Amino acid sequence: MIRNMMKTMTQNEGVEALSGEERREFLKLGLKVTGVFAGGSLLSLVSVVEKVYATPNQYHEKYPYKPHYSMVLHVDRCVDCEKCIHACAKTNDIPAYGFRTNILERQIPDGIEQQVEFLPVLCNQCNVAQCARVCPTSATYKSSENGIVMMDVKKCIGCLSCQVACPYNARYFNEEKWAVDKCNFCFDTRLSKGEELTACADACPAGVRIFGDISEQTSRVYREVHQVSRTVWVLRPEAGTKPNVFYTRG
Amino acid sequence: MANGMSGVGITLVELESALITRMRSGSNGYYVAVLISGLLMLAGAVAGLYATVGGHHTVYNVTREIPWGVLISSYVFFVVTSTGLCLVSSIGHIFGSKTFMPIAKRAVFLAIVTLMSGFFVILAEIKVPIRMLIYNIISPNLTSSIWWMGTLYGLALGLMIMEFIFLMLGRYRSAVICGFIALVGEIAANSNLAGVFGLLNGREFWHGPYLPIFFIASAVMVGAGAIIFFQILAQKINGDEMTGAMRVCLAGARKVAILMICVILFMTIWRTVSTLAGMPNGQYVGVMAMLTGPYALSFWGGEILMTLLAPLVLFVLSRGTHVRMLLLASAMMVFGAFFMRYNMIIIGQTIPVYIDLNVTGYTELLHYFPSVDEIIVTLGGFGMTGFLFLLGEKFFNGHKVEEH
Numbered sequence: 001m002i003r004n005m006m007k008t009m010t011q012n013e014g015v016e017a018l019s020g021e022e023r024r025e026f027l028k029l030g031l032k033v034t035g036v037f038a039g040g041s042l043l044s045l046v047s048v049v050e051k052v053y054a055t056p057n058q059y060h061e062k063y064p065y066k067p068h069y070s071m072v073l074h075v076d077r078c079v080d081c082e083k084c085i086h087a088c089a090k091t092n093d094i095p096a097y098g099f100r101t102n103i104l105e106r107q108i109p110d111g112i113e114q115q116v117e118f119l120p121v122l123c124n125q126c127n128v129a130q131c132a133r134v135c136p137t138s139a140t141y142k143s144s145e146n147g148i149v150m151m152d153v154k155k156c157i158g159c160l161s162c163q164v165a166c167p168y169n170a171r172y173f174n175e176e177k178w179a180v181d182k183c184n185f186c187f188d189t190r191l192s193k194g195e196e197l198t199a200c201a202d203a204c205p206a207g208v209r210i211f212g213d214i215s216e217q218t219s220r221v222y223r224e225v226h227q228v229s230r231t232v233w234v235l236r237p238e239a240g241t242k243p244n245v246f247y248t249r250g
Numbered sequence: 251m252a253n254g255m256s257g258v259g260i261t262l263v264e265l266e267s268a269l270i271t272r273m274r275s276g277s278n279g280y281y282v283a284v285l286i287s288g289l290l291m292l293a294g295a296v297a298g299l300y301a302t303v304g305g306h307h308t309v310y311n312v313t314r315e316i317p318w319g320v321l322i323s324s325y326v327f328f329v330v331t332s333t334g335l336c337l338v339s340s341i342g343h344i345f346g347s348k349t350f351m352p353i354a355k356r357a358v359f360l361a362i363v364t365l366m367s368g369f370f371v372i373l374a375e376i377k378v379p380i381r382m383l384i385y386n387i388i389s390p391n392l393t394s395s396i397w398w399m400g401t402l403y404g405l406a407l408g409l410m411i412m413e414f415i416f417l418m419l420g421r422y423r424s425a426v427i428c429g430f431i432a433l434v435g436e437i438a439a440n441s442n443l444a445g446v447f448g449l450l451n452g453r454e455f456w457h458g459p460y461l462p463i464f465f466i467a468s469a470v471m472v473g474a475g476a477i478i479f480f481q482i483l484a485q486k487i488n489g490d491e492m493t494g495a496m497r498v499c500l501a502g503a504r505k506v507a508i509l510m511i512c513v514i515l516f517m518t519i520w521r522t523v524s525t526l527a528g529m530p531n532g533q534y535v536g537v538m539a540m541l542t543g544p545y546a547l548s549f550w551g552g553e554i555l556m557t558l559l560a561p562l563v564l565f566v567l568s569r570g571t572h573v574r575m576l577l578l579a580s581a582m583m584v585f586g587a588f589f590m591r592y593n594m595i596i597i598g599q600t601i602p603v604y605i606d607l608n609v610t611g612y613t614e615l616l617h618y619f620p621s622v623d624e625i626i627v628t629l630g631g632f633g634m635t636g637f638l639f640l641l642g643e644k645f646f647n648g649h650k651v652e653e654h
Contacts, residue, residue: 097307098314104609119609130452136397137385155385158377160317161396167452169603172314175305178378236603239452 063215065147069125069185069244070214070221071198072232076249077206078103078118087203091189098172100183101200120208122200123170123183124235124243125149131162131171131182140180147244148187153179167239185211214244224248272644280487280640287636291370294630297623298374306377309623313616316599320620321375323595324628326443327588328368328635329403330465333440334473335361336410338506340433342499343417344426349502352495353477355417355649356642358429360480361436362410363638365403371631395445402439406432418646440465447598454532455598464517471510472587474503475561479580480639482573487640488648492573501570507583511562518554531606536597539615545593552589556582 080103088094088101101122108115129149132142139155140162142148156179163171163180174181185191186198195202201209212219225232225246234243260268276284301309312319339357342350376382391397409432416425444462451457478500485492525537540549564579602612620628642649 104604104607104612106607106609119607121604130450133391133393134396134446134450135391136394136400137381137389138391139385139389155381155389156378157382157385159375159382159396160377161394161446163314163317164599165450165452167603169315173307173317173377175307235607236452241451 064127065143065145066215067213068147068215069191070212070225070246071122071185071201071244072210072221072224072246072248073120074206074208074210074249075117075119075247077208078120079206080105080118081205083203083205084120084200084209087199088183088186091186091199094181095174095176098174098181100170100181119247120200121168121170121235122245123149123166124168124241124245125183125185126241126243128241130165130167130239130241134161134165136161140182143187146187148184149182150184150187151179151182153177156180167236167241168243221246269645272647276487276644284637284640287633287640290629290633291637292630292633294370294374294627294633297626297630298371301374301623301627302377302379306375309621311618311621311624313618315602315616316596316618318375318595318599319618320592320596320624320628321371323592324588324631325368325372325375326595327591328364328371328631329443330440330469330591331472331476331584331587332361332365332368332403333436333466334469334471335364335476336406336433336436336473337470338473338477338503340429343422344429344433347502348495349498352493352499353481353503355414355646356480356484357473357477358410358414358417359642359646359649360476360635360639362407362414363635363642364476365407365410366638367631367634368403369407370634371627374627395442395449399439399442399446402435402442406435406439409435437466440469447595452603453598453601454530455536455601456594460517460521461594464514467510467513467517468587468590471507471514472584474507474510475580475583475587477503478507478576479584482577482580483639484643484648487643490648497571500576504565504568504570504576507580508562508565511558511565511583515558515562518558532601535601535605535615539597539600540593544615544617545597548589548593552586553593555586557586557590558583561586 082103085099085101085103089099092100094100101120104119104121106117106119108117111117125148127142127147129140129142131140132138132149135141136159137155137157139152139157141150141152143150158173158178158180160173160180163173171180171182173179186195186200190197190199190202198209198211201211210220210224212221214221214225216222224230230248230250232246232248234246297309306312310319310321335357339350339354339361341347342352343354343358373379386397386400390401409428413425413428413432416422416428441462444465447453447456448458448461481496481500481503484490485496522537522541525533528534539545540553561579561583564575564582568575568579570576596618597615600615600618602614602616604612
């Protein structure tokens with residue numbers, strides 16, 4: 001489109017000769033550029049999802065999975081009670097030396113009214129999952145049905161390349177299973193049995209963890225991520241993994 | 251039988267007799283070296299088996315955050331050395347340069363030996379090796395650098411063994427064909443090995459095209475050093491005089507080594523300068539860990555002085571003729587490269603993935619130091635290289651080479 005524009009521009013002295021279609025294309029481009037730089041202003045016609053995915057991408061109009069499981073974490077509500085960690089461990093039989101979800105702590109000495117913040121972390125179920133790319137035997141893979149990054153335990157050779165590749169420290173080697181273990185949004189222990197929430201989301205007393213299908217416009221995760229006035233971010237966007245775990249406040 | 255086993259038509263009894271004679275021809279020092287390297291290999295095998303059966307977590311110091319320890323860096327050390335040996339030797343027996351012809355057989359043999367040593371240590375690092383044998387074949391992931399690396403190195407190993415057999419039998423055309431394909435396999439495997447690290451967006455210390463270029467350049471450097479080192483040792487073991495052709499060969503290998511040391515120095519300097527200038531966080535933390543942090547001794551002492559600067563000075567001063575200087579320079583370079591691999595692999599993981607979040611426990615470099623068990627397995631890899639090299643010298647009658 002830009003090439004056509006440039007071609008037209010170089011062939012004409014002014015913009016009078018531009019067709020209506022080209023004018024519209026140019027305006028759309030301008031709006032997108034403005035949207036990206038305006039940082040989610042109301043004038044932007046570009047969905048906020050493009051920003052939380054860190055790069056303009058193909059998921060603007062359509063999410064690739066159905067259901068497309070996702071989680072929004074309200075970090076300001078977390079008090080580090082660790083009920084999520086215990087519920088996860090109990091539900092998924094996590095040994096004492098491992099964890100699928102954790103709560104990180106950030107000290108803010110010069111913070112006003114608050115000097116500490118808690119940051120729950122778990123597998124980000126990335127759309128560009130580095131763990132799945134590096135696994136030599138496809139023991140870890142991205143489910144084509146729901147987007148969850150799954151483990152096929154019997155194929156895991158224990159090379160731990162997925163652990164090294166993961167930008168979120170979301171994996172550990174389970175000595176009992178003889179395989180790497182990770183969060184799968186409780187798919188085998190809850191979702192596949194008809195439950196609608198993960199164990200951690202269900203156990204959280206403060207409503208920190210909002211879980212749902214982001215491809216469903218009526219879901220809370222969709223509404224929160226797409227709420228233009230809300231600031232939503234992902235961890236380590238520079239890793240380019242397009243996570244499905246989002247962070248927000250309020 | 252003047253040339254290894256190239257004598258066709260030899261009876262089994264004659265072969266047995268020749269081998270026994272050769273094996274009995276060693277000095278006391280030779281047998282001590284065989285014994286020590288053999289025991290090291292055995293100890294490494296026992297330590298590796300113990301860890302695999304009992305669980306790595308009980309004896310290895312690797313953690314959730316640093317899952318790859320000294321065994322992975324040892325693996326990289328051995329297989330990159332193998333690629334280097336394969337590359338430098340190919341100049342002679344594949345591409346026809348007469349200068350490098352005299353070391354052809356020994357270099358191919360050593361490329362096989364170092365690759366096997368690499369497999370030896372990584373077998374103790376893979377937690378469920380039995381599944382690897384099955385699912386690498388029936389469930390391959392073609393986007394995985396590790397899968398390609400392992401498969402290509404495996405292929406290269408098979409081809410180099412065939413190449414060596416053809417060289418022994420005097421079937422040089424077949425040897426050249428196998429050698430050429432093995433060379434392509436080794437280079438591709440080496441690139442994929444670097445890709446294991448270089449393709450990881452989430453690890454800034456590794457990410458980018460630097461490592462694949464660095465790996466292949468350092469492979470050639472170490473390959474040239476290894477050829478000089480093992481060639482001089484072999485002559486001492488076999489009591490051979492330095493022939494004119496061998497002098498020319500070592501002088502050629504020395505030139506390659508000097509050139510590649512300069513290339514690696516150039517790369518190291520520019521990587522450091524660009525990191526200090528731009529300060530990309532993950533990479534900056536890692537480079538500072540090498541320059542002034544906990545890895546300063548390993549970097550300045552092991553990587554810069556032992557692997558690059560001291561060998562460079564010694565190689566230049568030796569003028570290619572001072573054998574002891576050549577031996578010392580090449581030994582320092584080959585063993586120093588171990589620190590080069592160790593620094594690259596360990597530091598890349600000691601930088602926490604959440605370092606930019608400023609969260610408790612992840613604001614500083616993580617700690618790793620190999621356990622006794624890991625060190626024994628690593629020494630086992632060195633033992634295996636030494637043991638097979640020593641046996642090979644007698645078994646294959648000093649790897650004497652005809653022109654081909």
